[in-house]
Amino acid sequence: FIEGWAVRTNNPPSGHVRGEGALQVCAAYEAQMDKLAKKLGVDPAELRLRNVMATGDVLPTGQTVTCPAPVAELLQAVRDFPLPALPKDTPEDEWLLPGGPEGAGEPGAVRRGVGYALGMVHMLGAEGADEVSTATVKVHDGVATVLCAAVETGQGFTTLARQIVQETLGIDEVHVAPVDTDQPPAGPSCRGRHTWVSGGAVERAAKMVRTQLLQPLAHKFGMSTELLQITDGKITSYDGVLSTTVTEAMDGKELWATAQCRPHPTEPLDEAGQGDAFVGLAFCAIRAVVDVDIELGSVRVVELALAQDVGRILNPAQLTARIEAGVTQGVGAALTENLRTARGLVRHPDLTGYALPTALDTPD
Template identity: 75%
Template structure:
């Protein structure tokens, strides 16, 4: 959005109503440039006299580095610098340790020191005057490895020799509540597996570092957490945070974290070392090695239910493969444990969950981390109960549905709206897509696609339901805060807030908020950099809440400043004035002044913060505690056609009912739901970064199958339920994560209904959907 603000200067008004502000649907300002291919991404950055960076990565998932000889690279003409762990500040004992860093635990070196723990781990980096030279030079560095046995099975990690001084257990979180001896009339068990989904961002990692005269460095990249990244980069480089400036630019949209720390620090180090601007763009293959993936999971569940299908006891063991480094595994695990039963009430819950370190690719943040994996498991379990009791799958969910005020298994009461039953009702009433038999004229797209091998005689239709939940904002005591400044100068307003619009639409939302509060139509969103006050990372639906809240407060303060003199003139209090359609009116109708007149020649500004109520860590023995600020819910119905002879699955339709609190921009919400459903369908049927002995085998867009338009279903919104969350700014809930969490479970349920097969793993491969004659 940085440069995109230049295009349509002000957001076009809502086409239907001609109004702006909250509840309307103005177009994103970067939508048009991105669709036209003229949006400047980070890979398009340029500086006079720049050098090109390239990284040498480990070909082994686990090895000791015996020696690194950079001389061959330095001997190549055009090479300006080669850096290794030895060029970073040394560790506590005075030897190079690769300047380990991390968002939660600082365990991941910028450049490997002494040992590599995953395939593709950066070992050295080069700056040269041509990208080909840089790559050739990186490849010429001689690294002697002593190859070690990789630990690739997460179950083996418990007993394997420690892969890191911190050990292999990233976190163990038990949850104990209720009577362990409770038994139900029926018991169902299941073992569930979730594969490794890659965020596969449309723009691969790219950035530009420019050295500063004060010995610092300026980084231009698509960071989603500019202040956190600035501080961590400075710490790794051993310089003061004030001397690192991070300018956010060309964000291509992200459903995970963007450029990782190793990328940023290496880029900065090369610029500092050479005194020249350095640009680095990763190839698609490198991109797969550089960013974190979703946590692969193994889940074992046992549900006890009474004769009506009401849950009596849930027992579960959950194992998340965190890969080589900790990243946000501890947080993902908390989410998995707290939502291990799903949006249902159950008095007795006993869970043990572990996140372990392996030599597989590191896992990290990705829409609904932890919550997605358990949603697939608990929803599969509920379908099993429904089948055993002969109860309709919607009815079994209704009987167990959580309501506002009910407790989570962690003991926390769900005080935000929990309209689970209402979501199910909305789905129940939604029309089903036509069967091909009803509409023989329609061009029926068979599983296998156009020109595929599909045979109508072998196609079975299945309908599946799923409900899920995710938490919003940081959990377990994380301090959540954002700051925003609103400045009004004459007829236009500017919002200064370091919240990165990573595709969630924050820039559009901030504009709508200011338009609503101040009645000013022209609102500019300032480009984001780390000189502004911190707003925190773009993740977990934070910015709609904390940054949206901060923008609203700042705008309200400006509104007060604007209205005070007018109110004083008329001898009334500010509260009696309203702003509507760009006009200030008083309660008695005496005053009717355009906002532009009130603002003429005036410069007003205010800065405000938003900090939601604090949370607390989960108890390490019992998993109890008020760990979450708020929770969002979603119910989904998937309709699939399965060619039961070939196992080809086509998702025909996904109908969504979602708890949004308040729809601040309905079109943007629908777009976000569509995107999240596509990502969920991808995980359900296609996406899996497979590894053999820790080495990814399909790290390309040919091998890693992303859903195309033909694989993506029609997405229909049955309801956006607006039950306002009283503690949230505007009463709104984040919308992007929860549909991605629920879609895989809904597709799996539908495939189960079509085939009668158990379907215990994601993605669902053709062999999992083939019915043997």
């Protein structure tokens, strides 16, 4: 049974952040799991493994989990990852104590702890939100242009849109046009939805252009478009009879197509809090190795081992960067960031007093 309250305060208005609301809940239930493990005399990771969610389980909202839910595999992966060596043989002047190189701590007061946590976040909108995005792909003179109202806020959508078109059409030069209010809406940027929904719209539009490009050739050679492939700007048939370039096949024409992507709908929860509210779920497991000075209370995160359920990876470098950034944000939320207010006013309205983690605060 879950009970919640909505409270009106004079605190500053909240804004969007990764996994909004999930961090606080994760901290609460993971603390409960550790208390249960201690009471039962069971290894904390083992207790979690006995109770992990799996495909086919039912959520508190009554929805059956039909998507992949590799929670056990994620947890086992971080559990099996080798623990960092203890610094018992490291000279004291080389040991990174909690509190930093200039910290006042003593090695004898430092204790090392290992903690596990599991997280789940729903993908896309929920409870009846209409998830839809529209994209147009145009090709002329060997150049492709993508028009989509998905706003690039640093999440890398323009890079992915180019990749999708390059892979689908075999065209190197792909431009993503600036967002215009005349374009159909693409929805907010959150939970990777532009990769899924807007990227899906770009892919569908590009495939429609691909069909327009290949149909005349397929008709000429008496075969279906499925028997033709585009690789490195060249169009070839399965039997090698046809071989031409995309530029030659275009023959000065302008091709374009507009497509929508709309994942399967969700529904609002009923009065009893039941309903198929989520399109999909994503999961994460993490193991933290932390040194704590029990006299000073200072903390150093030694290492974080992470396993995430990410689906199909479109850009490995982009994915790695986003995971590292998300984990660093978690370190900041736990240890350094503290938004202090007095009578509704922020006491440190700049980054001098609001301590964001730097490279020196980020563990392996």
